[in-house]
Amino acid sequence: MNLTFWEVAEATKATNNWKQWEDFDLTGIEFDSRLITQGNLFVPLKGENDGHSFIKNAMERGLGAAFWSALEVPPSQLPILQVTDTLKAMQDLAVYYLQKMKPTVIAITGSNGKTTTKDMTEAVLAQQFKTYKTQGNYNNDIGLPYTILHMPDETEKLILEMGMDHANEIDFLSKLSQPDVAAITMIGEAHIENLGSRAGIAKAKMEIVTGLSDEGLLLIPAEESLLVPLTKGLPQTIKTFGFEQADCQAEIIEAQKEQTTFKIKGSTRIFTIPVPGKYNVGNALIAISIGQWLKIPEEKIQNGLADFELTKNRTEWLKTSTGIEILSDVYNANPTAMNLVLDSFSQMSTQGKRVAVLGDMLELGPDSASMHGSVSEHLNPDEISEVILYGSEMKTLYQILKEKYSEKQLYYFNKEEKDKLINTLKKLLEPADMVVLKASNGMGLKDVVAELLES
Incomplete structure (x- = not known):
């Protein structure tokens, strides 16, 4: 980190x-005392635990200085701000x-696909x-400034992921990162x-435009269709991506389990991404559009x-060791994303x-039952032969699928029945079978994935 104490x-x-x-000179910044290294700036945050109480641990690890807002008197031997x-x-x-280092800032948000697009x-x-890009899911009011302060000195392009679950959160992140x-x-x-x-x-x-350069x-x-009207009157350049009537428009050539091949309108070049799904091609179109905006040659974009x-x-x-293929998509879920994955x-x-x-x-609110039930339109016994549903919200889907699937093809478990x-x-599952797992992160399906791999 190219900053001094003063x-x-x-x-x-x-x-x-x-x-x-x-x-x-300060060597870096951390809010977790366990990550402190020699010469770091410590940021004691107040949450479930007050970070100020970990100052001794941070000092033992060699911190150089610390912010301080607690009522308690800080250690006298430590440079305090x-x-x-x-x-x-x-x-x-x-x-x-950001003002000092002046990288080009790219901000990415959305209900699904943010991390892949990043x-x-x-x-x-x-x-x-x-x-430099957001590491993991450090995409909120703590993670985004932390990411900025961790970018290497030589960073020219900074790619920031922006997450939210309430109004005005993206507005804050956009104004912060400009x-x-x-x-x-x-x-x-x-x-x-x-x-x-x-x-x-x-x-x-759309709050992402509040800090966006004109x-x-x-x-x-x-x-x-919900976004297009919100762009009217904006001073920025607006470009679209997609599969019909888009500025950056794709046509899928071949979709395989581990890669998808496509081309874009106006180019003869063939693009390949090492992930499946039409939805991931949409994410790739964003990367292509940004590359074009920054005048990166098409061959480099392709590579x-x-x-x-x-x-x-x-x-x-x-x-698995027995040959079962697992498509693990267990970090987050909403009906649109789940339907795309199932298709x-x-x-x-x-x-x-x-x-x-x-x-x-x-977090689907009062219409959660009907939204879960709507997934039935994307499940067909001729294509997906067995379905296992997990959690109280999936009961609605279970009742609907009873009309499509037999008792030997359809299973339901509540959250206490993970084992x-x-x-x-x-x-x-047998060798050569293929299984997809999809749910919100809070359902813990990553444990199921881990069990399958271990066994």
Whole structure:
């Protein structure tokens, strides 16, 4: 981190007599005392545990300085920066650091596909620039400034993922990061409980333009009618992506289990991504559009997409020692995303049978039952021969599927019966079978994936 102690004090308007300490270089910033290394700045955040109580542990690990907002007197031997709110101090410091380092900022949000799109975009831009991206899911009011303050000095293009579950959260993140390019992957139903409707979700996602440069680029899906009216009158360049009537328009050539091949309108070049599904082609179109905007040659864009590495737990193909193929997509879920995955999975070639394990989609509000039930339209016994449903919200789907599936093809387990689900799945699956697992992260289907791999 290219910052000194005095520089941080001035940027965050620290109120104590910090000039009693000689200025020195800080080596990094951490809010988890367990991650502190020599010369770091410690940010003690107040949450379930007050980070101030871990100051001794941080000191033992060699921290160089710390923000401080607790009533308790800080350690006298430690360079301290007294602030009103340690989180706000970190956010203010991130704003200062962006202004100092001046990378091009790319912001990505959406109901699904944010992380995959971030990974694809970083891989494309890295073909020509020094890049840094959000690590894991550090995409909120803590994770985003933390990401900014962790970018290497030489970073030219910074790719930031922005998450939200309430209105005004993307607005804050956009104003903080002041992006030059912004993209919305899709509008689904995630967090509809807090936002009231898909229209409410679309409005919340469009908050990404509040900090977007007037000379910047906004990318939206061409097929999403809720977004198009919200772009009227905006000063930025608006471009669409998709499969019909889009500025960046794709035609799928071949869809396989572990890769998808497609071409785009106006080009003879063939693109390949090492992930399945039409929805992932949509994510790739965002990366292509950003690459084109930044004048990266098409050949480099093609190479970046072909070799990109997906963040763990996002549409991950795994294989057991007995040959069972697992499509693990257990990090998040909403009806639109689940339906897209099932449509893709239903068409994948296999020597065995296709099996689906579907868990509750959380935070869908009062219409949760009907939304879960709507998934039935994307399940057909001729394509997916057995279905295992898990969680109280999946009961509605279970009742509907009874009309399509026999007792030997359809299973239901409540959340306390995860062990029974695992045992049933182990008995059901045979070598050469293919199984997809999809649910909200809170349902813990990653444990089921782990059990299948271990056995």
